[in-house]
Amino acid sequence: xxxMAQVAMVMNLDKCIGCHTCTVTCKQVWTNRPGTEYVYFNNxxxxxxxxxxxxxxxxxxxxxxWTLDRKGRLQLKAGSRLRRLLSVFYNPDLPSIDDYxxxxxxxxxxxxxxxxxxxxxxAHSISALTGRDMDVKWGSNWDDDLAGGPDHAAGDPDLxxxxxxxxxxxxxxxxxxxxxxxxxxxxPSCVAFCPSGAMYxxxxxxxxxxxxxRCRGWRFCVSGCPYKKVYFNHRTGKAEKCTLCFPRxxxxxxxxxxxxxxxxxxxLGLVLYDADKVLTAAATPDPRDLYEAQLSVFLDPDDPGxxxxxxRQGIPADWIDAARRSPVHALIxxxxxxxxxxxxxxxxxxxxxxxxxxxxxxxxxxAGYDDDTPDQIFAAIEALRIPAEYLANLFTAxxxxxxxxxxxxxxxxxxxxxxxxxxxxxxERLAESVGATRTDLADLYRLLAIAKYDERYVIPPAxxxxxxxxxxxxxxxxxxxxxxxxxxxxxxxxEFRDDGGRLHLNLSPQGQS
Amino acid sequence: xxxxxxxxxFVWVALxxxxxxxxxxxxxxRWRYDQFGWTSRSTQLQxxxxxxxxxxxxxxxxxxxxxxxxxxxxxxxxxxxxxGIPESVYRWFSASAGTLAAVLIIAGVxxxxxxxxxxxxxxxxxxxxxxxxxxxxxVIILTGVVPTIFxxxxxxxxxxxxxxxxxxxxxxxxxxDVTAIASAPIVYQVHAASAWLIWAIWPFSRLVHAWSxxxxxxxxxxxxxxxxxxxPPAEPGTSGRRWRKIGVPY
Ligand code: HEM
Ligand code: SF4
Ligand code: SF4
Numbered sequence: 001x002x003x004m005a006q007v008a009m010v011m012n013l014d015k016c017i018g019c020h021t022c023t024v025t026c027k028q029v030w031t032n033r034p035g036t037e038y039v040y041f042n043n044x045x046x047x048x049x050x051x052x053x054x055x056x057x058x059x060x061x062x063x064x065x066w067t068l069d070r071k072g073r074l075q076l077k078a079g080s081r082l083r084r085l086l087s088v089f090y091n092p093d094l095p096s097i098d099d100y101x102x103x104x105x106x107x108x109x110x111x112x113x114x115x116x117x118x119x120x121x122x123a124h125s126i127s128a129l130t131g132r133d134m135d136v137k138w139g140s141n142w143d144d145d146l147a148g149g150p151d152h153a154a155g156d157p158d159l160x161x162x163x164x165x166x167x168x169x170x171x172x173x174x175x176x177x178x179x180x181x182x183x184x185x186x187x188p189s190c191v192a193f194c195p196s197g198a199m200y201x202x203x204x205x206x207x208x209x210x211x212x213x214r215c216r217g218w219r220f221c222v223s224g225c226p227y228k229k230v231y232f233n234h235r236t237g238k239a240e241k242c243t244l245c246f247p248r249x250x251x252x253x254x255x256x257x258x259x260x261x262x263x264x265x266x267x268l269g270l271v272l273y274d275a276d277k278v279l280t281a282a283a284t285p286d287p288r289d290l291y292e293a294q295l296s297v298f299l300d301p302d303d304p305g306x307x308x309x310x311x312r313q314g315i316p317a318d319w320i321d322a323a324r325r326s327p328v329h330a331l332i333x334x335x336x337x338x339x340x341x342x343x344x345x346x347x348x349x350x351x352x353x354x355x356x357x358x359x360x361x362x363x364x365x366x367a368g369y370d371d372d373t374p375d376q377i378f379a380a381i382e383a384l385r386i387p388a389e390y391l392a393n394l395f396t397a398x399x400x401x402x403x404x405x406x407x408x409x410x411x412x413x414x415x416x417x418x419x420x421x422x423x424x425x426x427x428e429r430l431a432e433s434v435g436a437t438r439t440d441l442a443d444l445y446r447l448l449a450i451a452k453y454d455e456r457y458v459i460p461p462a463x464x465x466x467x468x469x470x471x472x473x474x475x476x477x478x479x480x481x482x483x484x485x486x487x488x489x490x491x492x493x494x495e496f497r498d499d500g501g502r503l504h505l506n507l508s509p510q511g512q513s
Numbered sequence: 514x515x516x517x518x519x520x521x522x523f524v525w526v527a528l529x530x531x532x533x534x535x536x537x538x539x540x541x542x543r544w545r546y547d548q549f550g551w552t553s554r555s556t557q558l559q560x561x562x563x564x565x566x567x568x569x570x571x572x573x574x575x576x577x578x579x580x581x582x583x584x585x586x587x588x589x590x591x592x593x594x595x596x597g598i599p600e601s602v603y604r605w606f607s608a609s610a611g612t613l614a615a616v617l618i619i620a621g622v623x624x625x626x627x628x629x630x631x632x633x634x635x636x637x638x639x640x641x642x643x644x645x646x647x648x649x650x651x652v653i654i655l656t657g658v659v660p661t662i663f664x665x666x667x668x669x670x671x672x673x674x675x676x677x678x679x680x681x682x683x684x685x686x687x688x689x690d691v692t693a694i695a696s697a698p699i700v701y702q703v704h705a706a707s708a709w710l711i712w713a714i715w716p717f718s719r720l721v722h723a724w725s726x727x728x729x730x731x732x733x734x735x736x737x738x739x740x741x742x743x744x745p746p747a748e749p750g751t752s753g754r755r756w757r758k759i760g761v762p763y
Contacts, residue, residue, distance in 0.1 A: 090557065234558050
């Protein structure tokens with residue numbers, strides 16, 4: 001067992017109002033530069049919709065992520081390593097800038113310079129790539145709120161497999177927002193695709209980054225990521241991606257998208273997992289079993305055995321403690337209400353989603369039923385093929401079971417809390433019917449509805465002192481020895497951890513002073 | 514050397530040595546100071562239809578030509594004869610393979626250069642050194658292959674071994690024969706001079722990407738882990754915006 005810690009995220013889709021604040025603040029912080037005009041490390045898509053870049057979810061077109069070869073072994077979807085290298089001169093799977101949206105700005109000077117008396121001077125759209133006049137035809141958010149629905153939403157790859165009738169009914173009743181960042185996967189195909197070895201996963205917190213000095217611009221990571229969350233900076237000729245705001249995470253602060261989210265729907269915290277099990281889980285034969293397989297990789301931080309082993313493997317005590325208090329672990333593994341986005345890509349993504357219940361209750365309401373009655377909503381969840389099957393295409397490789405279970409649990413939370421707060425009797429066996437206890441549902445209510453800042457974000461600061469440890473020992477050897485080289489005896493390790501798990505160094509060879 | 518002008522000395526003696534010096538020092542400098550600018554600077558994001566043909570054709574042609582030069586120069590004649598390849602077959606093979614490579618490269622460069630000129634999105638990313646590189650490559654390959662086809666195969670033949678070769682070898686023994694090369698036909702002169710020039714340009718162009726051919730990828734584990742480590746502060750003068758000056762038009 002190799003225990004690793006991962007900073008992971010959960011987003012509660014019920015609360016997203018599609019305001020794009022997260023997108024804007026992320027853009028301002030990270031991609032507000034020439035060469036990244038078209039880049040959104042965080043983007044919010046309307047579902048159903050084609051996505052950004054167009055139809056990125058259709059891996060039969062883009063060949064991102066992993067697949068299984070005939071013998072059931074994990075293989076890159078785009079073929080062998082040799083095949084990759086032979087096609088390095090032209091990458092057949094790379095989206096073009098038009099798939100993201102040709103970035104544009106406006107010729108504002110004409111407004112300022114227009115002679116006095118000009119009626120309605122107008123600024124023309126100009127391409128940020130060439131500076132020439134252009135007609136705006138597509139952008140990262142072109143189909144926001146189902147704009148142009150019949151033309152665009154029908155292109156949503158997640159609608160594949162749903163019958164025409166379902167598809168048609170779909171648009172009239174069902175819409176939600178999907179904020180997306182890099183998944184910081186446990187089995188990141190972007191890293192596996194990078195021929196230079198410039199991309200890496202950090203051992204301490206699992207954040208996936210591009211080494212800007214080692215990237216040589218072979219641009220395979222861009223097509224290799226099934227979520228299309230690595231981007232090519234066309235000015236520097238290097239790949240860039242969501243960094244999970246690592247400078248903030250290292251300081252114990254949430255990412256900028258989470259921090260500024262209007263709906264306060266993001267959760268950040270640690271998940272402990274067994275790195276030795278990752279590849280087996282990713283190679284699970286049936287894609288529908290991948291959700292359960294990924295759950296089996298996670299370790300229970302409350303298990304004393306796991307805690308002891310994690311300590312032995314060098315995970316600091318305050319990190320283990322943070323893992324125990326992690327809202328992400330609670331939502332993913334304890335309450336099982338969060339689901340992974342497109343597990344069938346086999347990258348074991350680590351930004352999970354609580355599927356939206358609101359569209360379902362809306363339908364129930366519209367049908368004239370009482371949306372307070374869990375029985376009716378339960379029945380609706382069973383009967384409504386539309387949201388369940390569609391959500392299953394997003395979150396469970398098409399298996400509606402887990403989606404329906406989560407929606408029922410969320411309904412039960414609402415019903416129990418409504419009853420409690422109105423002083424009514426909580427329906428009997430309500431909690432059991434969704435495989436939970438009353439306390440579980442109360443916990444979920446607290447986590448999802450009250451959602452205090454401190455409970456949404458449990459991020460232990462990085463242990464930067466570990467990096468300096470070797471240097472301190474080094475100086476101790478050569479500078480701090482009394483009596484000179486003759487009396488040289490390497491001192492026993494003078495480092496110790498405090499209660500919080502922080503490493504301390506005692507630079508005096510005489511021991512504690 | 515009485516009838517050699519200063520200009521001739523410059524082109525046929527100073528330029529080669531200067532180019533070699535710039536090649537070596539330039540690469541050391543750029544490797545140390547400009548890791549961030551060391552990239553193929555792909556333009557596939559902006560344009561893919563022409564690149565799809567131009568880039569593979571050009572690269573595979575170039576590799577063919579490089580392999581051809583290596584075989585021709587390094588493998589002695591008696592080896593090929595020893596394994597039973599007759600001289601005529603060898604000639605025929607090298608002539609046709611060489612011509613094929615040349616055609617591929619020419620077609621490739623024409624497509625790539627045309628694309629840089631004509632497609633506005635690509636043109637916007639093009640710096641002068643990109644044009645210089647492509648034009649030099651085109652000149653080198655044209656002046657290299659035109660005499661081979663028109664003079665040696667179709668015409669009366671010209672033996673460059675009495676002019677170009679002595680000068681070239683002389684460069685390495687320290688006594689280049691300037692009069693010999695100065696009396697060679699102009700195509701050979703242009704070929705030789707531009708070939709030296711591209712070595713001088715190489716470290717400052719995107720051509721550096723060729724040294725980073727990622728063959729290691731075939732063996733390394735798929736997933737790379739790195740642990741956070743203490744990095745020493747950058748050397749004085751190595752931070753800042755220096756890298757922008759190379760290969761970036763804006
Ligand atoms: C050794 C292995 C090599 C690899 C893996 C490689 C790869 C690449 C790649 C990925 C590009 C970018 C194509 C794009 O725009 O997307 C490129 C461009 C280019 N390469 Fe190479 N290359 C190699 C060797 C060479 C050599 C030996 C030369 C010439 C002597 C060369 C000359 C060029 C030129 C001139 C371009 C720019 C094409 C343009 O104008 O867009 N490459 N190469
Ligand atoms: S989602 Fe992030 S970590 Fe996963 S493959 Fe894409 S870029 Fe890599
Ligand atoms: S800021 Fe929050 S509510 Fe607004 S779009 Fe982003 S995730 Fe949704």
